[in-house]
Amino acid sequence: MDVGTLAAVAIFVVTYVLIISERIDRATVAMAGAAAIVIAGLVTGFYTQEEVIVEAIDWNTIGLLLGMMLIVGVIEDTGLFEGLAVYAAKLSQGNYFYLLALFGVLTAIGSMTIDNVTTVLLVAPVSIRICDDLDVDIKPVLLFEAIMANVGGAGTLVGDPPNVLIGSEAGLTYVDFLRNLLPVTVVSILVSLAIVRVLYRDEIAEANRKIAAAGEGAEDTIMSLHPKDQIEDWTLTYKSVIVLLAVTIGFALHSVTGLEPAAVALIGASALLLITDPDMERVVGRVEWTTLLFFAGLFVVVHGISKTGVLTQVAQALTSLTAGSTYLTSIMVLLVSAVGSGVVDNIPFTAAMLPVIHAMNQQLHLHTDVLWWALAMGAAFGGNATYIGSSATVVAVKMSERHGDNIDFTYWLRYGTLIMVGTVIVAICDLTVREFILGAA
Numbered sequence: 001m002d003v004g005t006l007a008a009v010a011i012f013v014v015t016y017v018l019i020i021s022e023r024i025d026r027a028t029v030a031m032a033g034a035a036a037i038v039i040a041g042l043v044t045g046f047y048t049q050e051e052v053i054v055e056a057i058d059w060n061t062i063g064l065l066l067g068m069m070l071i072v073g074v075i076e077d078t079g080l081f082e083g084l085a086v087y088a089a090k091l092s093q094g095n096y097f098y099l100l101a102l103f104g105v106l107t108a109i110g111s112m113t114i115d116n117v118t119t120v121l122l123v124a125p126v127s128i129r130i131c132d133d134l135d136v137d138i139k140p141v142l143l144f145e146a147i148m149a150n151v152g153g154a155g156t157l158v159g160d161p162p163n164v165l166i167g168s169e170a171g172l173t174y175v176d177f178l179r180n181l182l183p184v185t186v187v188s189i190l191v192s193l194a195i196v197r198v199l200y201r202d203e204i205a206e207a208n209r210k211i212a213a214a215g216e217g218a219e220d221t222i223m224s225l226h227p228k229d230q231i232e233d234w235t236l237t238y239k240s241v242i243v244l245l246a247v248t249i250g251f252a253l254h255s256v257t258g259l260e261p262a263a264v265a266l267i268g269a270s271a272l273l274l275i276t277d278p279d280m281e282r283v284v285g286r287v288e289w290t291t292l293l294f295f296a297g298l299f300v301v302v303h304g305i306s307k308t309g310v311l312t313q314v315a316q317a318l319t320s321l322t323a324g325s326t327y328l329t330s331i332m333v334l335l336v337s338a339v340g341s342g343v344v345d346n347i348p349f350t351a352a353m354l355p356v357i358h359a360m361n362q363q364l365h366l367h368t369d370v371l372w373w374a375l376a377m378g379a380a381f382g383g384n385a386t387y388i389g390s391s392a393t394v395v396a397v398k399m400s401e402r403h404g405d406n407i408d409f410t411y412w413l414r415y416g417t418l419i420m421v422g423t424v425i426v427a428i429c430d431l432t433v434r435e436f437i438l439g440a441a
Contacts, residue, residue, distance in 0.1 A: 004044030005308040011037045012305045012352075019348055022388070026345075027290040030297025037304035046307045056303035057296050060168045060262045065292060067265025068158055071244060072118045073286035074272050078237040081110060081119070083230035085126035089222050094134070096207035100141055100200070101193055103127045107145045108152025108189050111159045112182075113244065116149035116392040124399050126230075130222065135214070136207040138405050140200050143412065144192075146396035147384045147419055151192055153392075154380035155185035157251060157261060161295075161391070162341075162350035162379040167261070169354045170372045174251030174261065180373050184430040188381065188423040195422045199415055236276055243272040291391075298351045306355040315359035326364060327435040330374040331428060333357065337378025338424050342385030342417075345394075350379045370434055377427040385420040387412040 015033030019026045041047020075081075088106045092098035103123060110119035124145055131138040153159030157167045157174045167177065197204070231237055247268035251261055259267075273283070305311060318336075322328035333353075340349045357371050383390035387397045387409065393416075400407040 002044070004040065004046045005310060007040040007044060008037055008046065008305045008308045009310060011040060012301060015301055016344065016348060016352070020344055020388070025290065026348075027294040027297065030294045030301065030348075032297075034297040034300035034304075037301050041304055041307065047304055056300045058165070058168050058299050060260050061164050061299075062292055062295060063260075063262025064158070064164055064168070064265045065161070065295065066287065067247075067262065067267075067269040068115060069287045070269035070283060071240075071247065071265070071272055072114050073283040074236070074276055074278055075114070075240045075244070076118075076122065076286060077232060077278065077282075078240050079230045079232040080237050080240070081122035082126050083227040084110075085123050086130075086225045086230055087227040089126070089130045090225060090227070092222070094211050094222055096134075096136055096211065097197060097200075097204045099127075099130070100144055100196065100204070103141055104144045104148035104193070104196075105189065108148040108185075111149045111153035111392075112156045112185075113159075113248070115158060116153035116160055116390070117395055120146055120149050120392050120395050120399075124396065128399070128403055130225075134207075134211055134222070136210055137203055138403060139400060139407050139411065140196075140203055140415075142396045142400050143407060143415060144196055146387075146390075146393045147192060147416060148189065149392040150380050150383050150390050151185060151188050151423060154188070154377060155182040158265075160376075160380050161347050163376055164261075165347070165350050165354060166372055166376050169358070170369060172369060172372060173254045174248075175254070176369070177376075178252075180369070181376060184377065184426060188426045191422045191426055192419050195419050196415075199418060236278075239275055240272065243268050243275075246271075294347075295351075298348055302351050302355065311352075311355045312359045315356045315363060318356070319360055319363050324364060326366060326368075326370065327431070329360065329364060330370045330431045330435070333360075333371050333374040334378040334424065334427055334431060337375050338382030338385070338420065338427075341379045341382035342389045342420065345388060346379040346383040346390050350375065353379075370431065373434075374427075374431060377430070378424070381420055381423040381427060384423070385413070385417045387416070389416075 011033055015029055018024055018029040038047055084106055085103065088102035089099060092102055107119050107123050110123065124142060127141050127145065128138055131141055150160065154163065155177065157163055157177045163177060166172065247264055250257070250259065250264035250268065254261070318332060319329060322332055337349070337353065353375055357375055360371055383393065387393040387407065397407050
């Protein structure tokens with residue numbers, strides 16, 4: 001290795017170690033890593049200023065995230081998801097497993113529509129309140145909501161940040177994600193429900209005994225709630241839903257309009273802001289600017305190390321392990337991504353894997369997107385193994401801490417890992433069907 005390559009590898013490793021440690025804000029680490037690798041690149045010659053500005057940062061990803069964040073910033077004022085959560089609680093009729101399942105499914109569907117982190121932030125407070133009213137354990141509900149957020153988010157382009165990265169890098173459309181990942185997502189939701197029913201059988205039985213002992217009062221507590229009371233502004237709700245549907249249709253019509261997802265999201269956000277005239281300071285304040293800076297910094301760091309050729313060598317080493325078999329390579333990508341996303345937040349892990357998958361596709365002369373789907377499933381499902389695996393799981397743990405029912409690392413590992421294994425098995429079955437029945441579609 002030359003000096004430039006050694007410097008790039010060192011900066012990359014230090015950046016990721018600091019991100020994993022969470023001792024310093026990850027946006028700060030990513031931006032510092034970006035600055036360091038740019039300086040190293042300019043000094044040693046593997047990076048130019050033009051490459052940093054034009055090539056390194058994926059502006060389509062940044063634009064898509066910004067547009068959706070602005071739309072969500074308006075939707076938060078409607079009370080829509082809070083109303084849906086109350087409706088789900090009423091459907092449970094005081095049965096703890098039904099409550100757990102309905103909140104989980106609602107979170108999964110919400111994550112397909114907006115994004116998994118926002119959905120958890122909107123649904124979890126209502127579920128905490130209802131569990132408190134029933135005097136039942138909140139930890140299984142919060143854990144399952146976060147897991148379902150990741151599983152559900154895997155099904156669409158906008159549901160999970162790793163999907164946004166993969167879609168932009170590989171040129172995959174909203175419809176591509178629906179066609180390829182929605183079926184496996186639905187099956188994974190059902191499998192997760194079955195696993196949770198078994199894992200939490202004692203907790204479910206205990207909670208139902210508590211609810212039964214409380215008599216009709218517990219059920220009356222839930223049935224007295226009215227979903228419509230959660231809606232704060234019906235006009236704003238109607239406008240927000242219409243724009244959200246229009247944006248979703250815009251994503252689906254990419255092949256007709258030629259508009260990139262970022263353009264569709266930003267146009268939708270602009271339209272919603274125009275027709276609702278919200279408090280802009282409040283809406284803009286809800287945009288996760290640190291997340292956008294985190295992405296921008298990661299793009300520069302990963303692009304910098306990819307310029308040295310190190311990631312191409314990693315791809316060569318991985319493909320040599322499978323003797324050039326597309327099927328075995330896809331399984332390996334899935335498993336590596338699942339394990340890696342459980343150790344590292346699935347966003348930086350996916351960002352680092354993008355150039356590796358590109359190189360593997362070239363080395364294997366693949367004309368399918370199967371490795372991209374393997375990466376997407378591995379990142380989404382693997383992120384459930386530990387609570388540091390994804391942003392949605394981190395949010396759920398922080399909410400449990402604020403409530404006083406701390407979900408510690410061991411607790412999450414005991415349940416999250418088993419659900420992760422179940423969904424990864426579903427993903428392996430999906431890849432097997434693609435290879436031997438659909439021809440690696």
